[in-house]
Amino acid sequence: MDDLDQRAAMSLGPLAKGETARFFAASRLEGIDCLSATFRTHVYPPHMHETYVVGTIESGWEKVSALGMKGRAGPGDLVFVMPQDVHDGAPAEGGYSYRMTYPAEEFLRDLAEAVSRRPAPAAPFFRSPVVHDPEGARLFSAAHEALESGVDGLAGEELMLRAYARAFVLHAGVPPAPAGEEAGPVHRVRDLIEARYAEDLSLAELAAVAGFSRDHLIRVFRRSVGITPHAYVVDVRVRRAQDRLRAGRAPAEVAAEVGFADQAHLTRAFKARIGVAPAAYRRAVAA
Incomplete structure (x- = not known):
């Protein structure tokens, strides 16, 4: 054959x-x-x-x-x-x-x-x-x-x-290594995300900042923070979107500025965390 x-x-x-x-x-x-x-x-x-x-x-x-x-x-x-x-x-x-x-x-x-x-x-x-x-x-x-x-x-x-x-x-019987909190490396990754949340960050880049492999970073970060690095990026983007929406900015503009692919992408993440769509949130809280 x-x-x-x-x-x-x-x-x-x-x-x-x-x-x-x-x-x-x-x-x-x-x-x-x-x-x-x-x-x-x-x-x-x-x-x-x-x-x-x-x-x-x-x-x-x-x-x-x-x-x-x-x-x-x-x-x-x-x-x-x-x-x-x-x-x-x-x-x-x-x-x-x-x-x-x-x-x-x-x-x-x-x-x-x-x-x-x-x-x-x-x-x-x-x-x-x-x-x-x-x-x-x-x-x-x-x-x-x-x-x-x-x-x-x-x-x-x-x-x-x-x-x-x-x-x-x-x-496959691969034993996982224990994942401690390892606060210093996790704080470095959190600081990087807070500063560059709107960028298309890669897991390899975040892991390099921590000095870990990509897999170990996921497990350590999740154990320490309670969510994965990607979930943390999305959370920061939603929080920064809230800031802009409170200032009366349009959701489509906000989506692009904080790193979402488009307004629909922002809406899904925003509703999942805040409970309402970005436009409804802006109407309720805009100054």
Whole structure:
């Protein structure tokens, strides 16, 4: 059998009506390839990757053969395929929609070392190709969707690292290092965010200020502050938006000034934290 990668396997036949497939690269995560797709009739022949395959089924069911096992994956399941392992895939019961990533072995080994804070003798080994983990699946879907939309780069970067790290601990036996409060580094990150909240900050930049890996920063910051670095950025932006709205500024102008992609992006974050839309808030409190 000739080796096939994912793109080659997909190119063996045209997509049927109602099927979609989109590849994109997660630029902040070393260019990891990502796929979002819906398949009704498309069947993958046996193929393999030089990378891992990590993803989740969002709706429907997929028949999967991998690691010598045959089974089905559906909503709430995470899917793991190791590098160079032959696997296939076919729709069951009307098809399925899924989100997949293809991280390189070196990337996941480095991330696993960051999670455990000790050298990893090998890249993580996932014990089963399909595991039922609804919370992990929801986290992965949110991360993948954020990366695909490109609206908030820090959100996608942070969510996907959290999703991978959670999978390591629960499904690959990687022991997490304890995360203390470590006040000094956390304060430096908070100060940077307070000063540059309107910029398109990256998790790598915040981690460098703290002197931590990206994964360790997420865990330490969350333990110390109560929310993740990305959530803190959004909170600061909302607070600075409140200042401008109280001065009578228009929500569309405010959104751009404080770092949101557009007024709709501001409105979602503002309502989630304040309880009303920015325009309603301005009418109520503007001087």
